[in-house]
Amino acid sequence: MRTKFIVVSVIVLAIQGTWAFYWPWEALSLLVTLPLFIMGIYEMLQKDHTIMRNYPVLGRLRYVMEVLRPKIYQYFVESDTDGTPINRINRSVVYQRAKKALSTTPFGTQLDVYAPGYEWVNHSMHPLNANEIKPDQLRVMVGEGNCTKPYSLSIYNISAMSFGALSANAVESLNWGAKVGGFAHNTGEGSISAYHLKHGGDLIWQIGTGYFGCRASDGTFDPEQFKQRSQLDSVKMIELKLSQGAKPGHGGILPAKKNTKEIAHARGVQPFTEVDSPPRHSSFNNAKEMLNFIVKLKELSGGKPVGIKLCFGIPEEFENLCKEMVESGIHPDFITIDGGEGGTGAAPIEFSNSIGTALRDGLIRSSDYLRKYKLKDTIVLIAAGKILTGFDIVRAISLGADACYSARGMMLALGCIQALECNKNTCPTGVATQDKSLMKGLVVERKYVRVANFHQETVHAVAEILGAMGLLHTKEIKRSHIWRRVSITVTRTYAELYPDQEAS
Ligand SMILES: Cc1cc2nc3c(=O)[nH]c(=O)nc-3n(C[C@H](O)[C@H](O)[C@H](O)COP(=O)(O)O)c2cc1C
Structure with missing residues (x-):
């Protein structure tokens, strides 16, 4: 243009x-x-x-x-929605925070507080000043006591998005933002590229079913390549991806056209060929084998925390995994629960709209199972799915999350306008395209600051909410803190709607 x-x-x-x-x-x-x-x-x-x-x-x-x-x-x-996945109110919150523009809204609440579904937290008569909440209270240790290189994770991090789905400039800006803001950047299943390493931001290396970056020529897992890459200083944790909310149980296809030399190099595949990620892993067939695979990844990485990512699916399978953890004494250091409402670069509509449990239900069920099997205190639970504001983080924590991810929030911070063209290579903002002429518009030196700002302002909002609630630490947030309007005359706490599962 x-x-x-x-x-x-x-x-x-x-x-x-x-x-x-x-x-x-x-x-x-x-x-x-x-x-x-x-x-x-x-x-x-x-x-x-x-x-x-x-x-x-x-x-x-x-x-x-x-x-x-x-x-x-x-x-x-x-209505507060405009036909795009992230609604107008939350989108403008992200824009303002990323630009450190106005941090207030005029005239009063923009939500219908009498509409069923309206949610809020109650404040204390004796609120605290947000400055009393120390930054460390807003971080979580992952893998402590279970690996030699535990990691101190921010409560808000960049969710998995591959180089390939995102442009080189977008990946570089995200990683630089993560470095400046002291939070983690998940690589997505497209592995680690030069753009992930240039600024030295902390990485969570995601391993999907295509084993990109640690892939043998027949598409199976290659331990030697994994060992080399996972031991890079920037890699702080490993995330084994089982499924993602926008297309659970569906693999992915990297079209030959998008498989450029740079992308192919990062993934360890032949450029300009079509590359499939199958729906399931070839390294394990059941929970027990998966846990053994996790042990192998941990050893090869030199003792870094290893976790799994999934959209909550068949409950019995999750319970069976918990039983297996108890029996074997092996458990992942963290579990990421992605909501069915999660985002993607491209997915079939049935998978995006009608498969997989929504985040809040998935969080409730997974944290209840972890509590039931006394695993909740040893496994860090990370939540992803339209978590864009301080309140979204507090709500996810009340349901059992210890930390959160954002993918589309970070894209908005980079300047995404929800043109909904991620799957066409024509993203006008240069965020989700490999078209160099469009990518040029995204100036890394300006956008990384927006990513860091968005993170900082959102985490600060959490501290302010905690202060208003009279709490010092996110660990003190309980289901009973969140209220929901069920009908015009009835309001309930999350504790009443979703009673805590007792450990058995
Ligand atoms: C462009 C794009 C690419 C994504 N790529 C991956 C991926 O490679 N691996 C993965 O596990 N999830 C991927 N996701 C899902 C996100 O990591 C995240 O789980 C989901 O979008 C929910 O978070 P959000 O609501 O903040 O976007 C992708 C999402 C988007 C929008």
Whole structure:
């Protein structure tokens, strides 16, 4: 679009210049085109707004609409959703936090507090100042007592998104943001690229069914490659992916077109060939074998925490896994529960909309099973699924999470506008594309700050909520702290709706 803009501008200005030479009054038309041309050049050179960099002049229309939009919504739209996965209110919270713009909203609550489903926490008569909550209280130790290199995890981290789904500039900005903000960046199943390592942010290396980055030529797990990569300093934890909420039980296909040389290099596959990730792992067939595989990964990595990621599925299978952990004495250091409402670069609609348990139900069930088998205190539970605000984090923690991930929140912080083109390689913001001309608009030196800001402001919001509740530590948050309006006349706490499972 940038090249097109320059070519079209030069042609138009040349025609107008020629006309003006023969018919001087035609020079007046330059009063319109010349300012537009200058504005376009300025927009191409500025580094803050990707859409304007990628679409000079035309991109400005979006910003005009953005200025007008709250008023348009206020008058014409009653719902807080606008047909995109992340609703308008939460999306603008992320934008504001990423830019460290206004941290307040005017006039009062934007939610219908009498609508069934409205949720809140109650404050204390004796609130604490957020400054009294020490940063360490907002971190969680993973693998303590179970591995030689435990990791201190922030309560909010970047969820798995591969280089391939995301552009090189997006991956680099996320990792740099993680470095500056002191939180972790999950690689996604596309393995570790140079962009993950350039800034030295902490990595959680995700191993999917394609074993990218530790893949033998027949597509099975290669221990030697795993050993080398997992022992990199930046790699702090390993996450074995069983499923993800947007497409549980479905593998993935990396189309030949998207399998560029750089992506193929990171994944250890042949460039420009189609590469499949099967729906299941070839390294194990049942819970017992999976636990043994976890032990192997831990040994090969030199004692780093190893966890699993899944969207909660068949309850009996999860219970069976818990029983197996108790019997064998082997357990993962963390379990990530992804909600059925989770995001993806591309998935069949049935899998996105109708397969897999939603986050809150998945968290309740998994934490109840872990409690039942007395495993809750040894395994860190991480939650993912539309966790975008401090309240979302507090709510997830009340249901059993110890820490949280965000994927799409981090994309929004990078400038994603939910154009819903991640699967077409035409993402206008340069976040989810391999098109170099679009990627250029995303300026790493500007966007990493937004990622760090978003994290910092959101974690600060958690501290403020804790303070208002009169609590010093996230560990003190209980189900009884969260209230839900069930009907116009009935409100219940989460403890009443989802009674805690007693350890048996
Ligand atoms: C573009 C994109 C790529 C993703 N890639 C992966 C992946 O490689 N592995 C994985 O486990 N989850 C992947 N996910 C899912 C996220 O890690 C996360 O679990 C899910 O989107 C829920 O978090 P969110 O609601 O904050 O987006 C991806 C999500 C998005 C949006």
